[in-house]
Amino acid sequence: MNSRNTAICLLLCSSSLTAAETPDFSRQILPLLSENCFQCHGPDAEQREAGLALHEQSAAMKVIRGGDRSASELYSRITSSDPDTVMPPPDSGLELTTEERELIGSWIDDGAEWSRHWSWEPITRPAVPPISSQNSAGVRNPIDAFVQKKLFQTPLQVSAEADRRTLIRRLSLDLRGLPPAPGEVTEFLNDLSPQAYENLVDRFLMQSSFGERIAWDWLDAARYADSNGYQGDQERTMWPWRDWVVEAFNQNLNFDEFTRWQLAGDLLPEAGYEQKLATGFCRNHMINGEGGRIAEENRVDYVMDMAETTGTVWLGLTLNCCRCHDHKFDSLSQEDYYKFYAFFNQTPVNGGGGSGQTAPVLDAPEADQQQQIEQYQQRLSDLAEQIRLREAALSSLQSQWESDRRAELTQPQQWTPLRADQLRATYQQLEQSSDGVILASGPNPANDTYTILVTPQVSRIAAFRLEALKHKSHTNGGLARSDSGNFVLTEFEVSVVREGQDQAVPLAQGEATYEQGNLKIINVFDGDPRSGWAVHEGRPVDREHAAVLRTKGVLELMPGDQLRIVLRHDSVHVSHNLGRFRLLTSSRPDASLNQDSQQQILAALKTRAGDRTAEQTAQLRTAQQSEDADWKKLTEERKQTEGKLAAVRKAVPKVMVMQDQADRRETFILDRGLYNAPGQSVTAGTPSSLPPLTADSEPTRLQLANWLMDPRNPLTARVLANRYWQMLFGQGLVKTPSDFGVQGEIPLHEDLLDWLACEFRDSNWDLKSLIRTIVTSHTYRQSSARTPLQMEHDPDNRLLSRAPRYRLPSWMLRDQALAASGLLSERIGGPPVNVYQPEGVWEDATFGRKTYSQDHGDSLYRRSLYVFWRRIIGPTIFFDNAPRQTCSVDVFRTNSPLHALQLFNDVTYVEAARVLAEGVLAEPNKTDRDRLDLIFQRLLCRPAGDAEAEVLMQGLQRSRKLFAEDQQQAVQFVSAGEAKVSDQPVTEHAAWSALCLAVLNLDETLTRE
């Protein structure tokens, strides 16, 4: 693929390069050296042969004598006919052509003038080429002058300006990602002002849809997604950062600030919410929560990702090449890589876990959440005051309370163990010992039921106490012979057996020493065999538990009455049958588990106030308060409000952000890029071949950001200007936006790129101004039709003698269809939405672990920017996008039948078609042709041509006939999607919907012209 630039070279070089002209080093010679020599004689010191380096002037001059090719070993080696000495060696697969050898020879003869690779040279503002009067028609601003200058050396000429309809559609799609509304088209066509177009540009730049459009490419570069990637692919909430990006573009935040905040907002002296939020940029990398992964290995991956993303986005460098070794081609060493890496190596992230909200995080509440938080905080502060007042009042009543309680508490609760008359388990053996303890033995089945028949020794029962007891036969000496030692009691049933009849005893309340999650004690009398009570505390079961179950009213027993108590274990957790337990009864309705504390309270009450310990005083105060209805109501509300506040706070999106830890982490060069092979220690720094970053001590991310945006940095302004050119022309002036190194494309329009870079840099990084300059040029405004001459001489349009013509990205196709049909939601920002997607896509990719739950209503029609991006399986509707796994600034433009299938068959487009049809059918007093024109206006900003109309009107007739024959089909077709179906006559509606679907799929509709 040495054909880079071949067409251009044929066009420009062969005609202009004569023997008298000196070959240009960086443009003509350096690429030859890089391609053919650097593998063994380049920047990579490890691989260097014979100690010879040709990427540095001083070293290269050992084999080159300027002015004399015959005295230069380099020349004699590349022209040698001896296979043992010729360079490059035959087995390398590399070969210089005769012309290339001659080029090198004449460069040596002319003095072997050396310079650096073009993009490493400082950016100086090129003089704008003078314009002759015959060319002035095609020159609106300096961009055109640069373009004309190159074209002047070729047989090609600039194209005429595109017609206004094409222009407004192009501009609207490029700047807003949406087609213009028919009214906007009419307004523009009728605007006779010479500034009509410029005014249109200004209007578009001021709209919020501008930020939404331009954010897309930034999100691709920033590898933004709504989940972590990898196994598990947990969700994250980085979308407040995404909304910040949209807002920053709309506010036209100067790009140096935009950069500084995203890379180092947390380190700014005045760092506020926005600046910290912006650093989410760095944390958009994937997170690996796979079991068995080593945390440090993950952490190193994350830091590398941050460094490489920064390298690509601002410097256009393939830093990743230097993870393991010095760069093969560019003047970047492995040490440079780890010095750059060191800037990002200071976060407290340790690489463990797979949370999508791994600290440090920033709370980014939505407006309604913020409101709720403030509301609850206010209520809590009110409650605190009321509780304080109530407690003061109670304090004055304390002595009365003490004397009342003293009388009551002299009679402690009595628990009487139950002695069974009969004991039966469905599967196991039950045996009761003299203290009432019952032990289960024999094979432990999946689910067992215990029935205990007992003649109580008491006449009143108000409560039962169930004690779950440990035994050595149990798993880990726990409470049962289940896999964990835990049990699940699903029902506890009591009935009185009186004269041979069972009469159920209803239970009303329960409390337990511990309840495991939703396995609460009240489940044992809810009649639901699946719910139950269990006690696993997240560690091996290591203590005994008890529960008290109070009856609904006191049970009065008559002589001869028996009790039948049934304990059921019907849980899905098999074999969780109680292994050893005891049942007791009490006659006191207030019988409770806290008998011990009651004893303590009694002791405290008996002690004279002056002799009480501080603990006893507190105990009494608490006891008094907990019996007071008002106090209980207030504290209960406080507890609930605190719960609600905590819940809102938990639901608040947490954006992962940057922060440097207090202890500096030492950075090492990692041998072969392996986390566990640290070599030499390095400090943070920028690549040594680029202008130096001066700092007193070890520089920080903030200084890195400042260095990137320093006017002396030769790469940043070029790289950024190139990317915005790419956004507006479909390809960059440098076609390799991620590689500005020696193996990247050398721009044909180097002066133009440098001029744009200067404009951008010297305007204090005003992005809207840069974009305005580009789109108001004649170069941008040309027609995209191609001539035979252009096809012959410049098929790739590198000379820019016409506007580019290319298919719109899939995300924009969706937005276009939604906008043209009128379905598009205008809501900006907020959590991501799940739009139409074929069934089972997530489930298929994740073994059912992730279930796709499609949204409804307005959410279905949000702009593509807001569609939920699951990292391991991106939205299927975006078939040509950067995968959002790692940083990507390249263009993904494909043309495949799979896309045709989607654009024709996906409900998104069918729904848009039928809603668009509804819209035009609802217009009164229109002919078919009028309606067709309306459809064309909405999508293509023009009426249909006669030839087009003829085809589509015939098609309409055909569809009418086919749908009339099959009304059922027609009904189905016009019901696509969830938008409300209008009451248009169904055949007519279906036929027009089919027509709209065809128009949505026309080449012109899919294309930016």
Next chain:
Amino acid sequence: MHPISQSVTDMTRRELLGRGSLGLGSVALAELLQGGQAAASERPLLPHFAPKAKRVIYLFQNGAPTHVDLFDYKPELQRLHGQPLPGGFSEGKRFSTMTGQADGKLMLAAVEPFRQRGDSGAWVSDFLPHTAAIADRLCFIRSMYTDAVNHAPAIQLLLSGAQIPGRPTMGAWATWGLGSETETLPAFVVMTSVTKNTSCGQIFYDFYWGNGFLPSRFQGVKFRGTGDPVLYIRNPSGMNSAMKRGLLDDIARINELKLRESGDPETASRTAQYEMAFRMQTSVPELTDLSGETKQTLDMYGPGVTEPGTFAHNCLLARRLVERGTRFVQLMHAGWDQHNSITTELYNQCRDTDQSSAALIRDLDRLGLLEETLVIWGGEFGRTPFIQGDLNNRQRWGRDHHPYAFTIWMAGGGIRPGMNWGASDELGFNAAVNPVHVHDLQATVLHQLGFDHERLTYRFQGRQFRLTDVHGQVIHDILS
């Protein structure tokens, strides 16, 4: 018509349609199917030498099958059951964080008996009776090894030559190099399955069939196991084929008008893509319609063969795909990650894959396709000869990840049948005789497809990349 538009139209017609209708254009049309007009660099290359295999079916066993229980019979391991790992095997070796250090781990004997099979005498465990029965048609490589100890990097290394995602996978290289032989189906198809209720299925990342830096049309097309096999293959509800045909004709006529005006060959290409999509809407349902298969054939693949999403079903579809000209079929079956289920889930895993894998070989052979179809069966690494878990709790016996030795088998496509190549040491711990690195396997696969792996390169970010990175040697001894 504008002269340039005329020449473009002529060119595109000739390129896109004329050659196709004459039967010469499979290359161009196949490119279309994969997407885009191809620049010269994207056209299929000529093979470096005559290919032995025209197609590949990779039966990828995701999660790493236990070589010591299935293929790699070691009497010494049986003898040392319950004993600690002897010295000299694991020094300097890295294991997953679940194992940490291998020192002191107890050896675990194979749980099912092994027998020698067929004339070749290949050892295969009773776990795999169907594979055992066709041992003489297979070539076992018993000395595989790899560099990575976790699933995703190891799978990526095996399929793309590098542990980090982003390189083109084997199927992408193969279709980039050779183009397609079908006009109506994708050249590189992926199908996934998992044993039901398995506790350890690994997620299938789409970079396992990624195109990396190759043009996106070389990405594998994943056929889904539920719903329609290809997304959006079905007409919109309420639109039949006759209606659609009419609309496509309308679109084509209007695009033709546009082409005359713009002179953009992409316009002609777009029309052709819509045509191809329309044809796929017939060819894909035809592919998945098994009504033409005999009961005998269906029975051979085993239970589940008619159930979309099972490995058996995917094996049969793989045969139907290669019959119709698909170049590279990658089946991925998950669930082989027996950390604690050697005595339980491993049986289900074998039950779900053994019969249909063997049936595929028999079926290809029956149809005369095996000779030119290379079939590969294996996972991303092996499993530790020592136990993971408690020796006293047989129900929970398991083995951890083990990159230092494992077994795969190959069949057809110019590979010698009835062969055993290489060997691990006496414990199945390290590849010992004729070790085969995954890069060697890749070099061999490309060789069978007619490519010198060192010369099948693609330039990206200024460097020539290849599937085998800077390594790999063809295993000439296993070639027939």
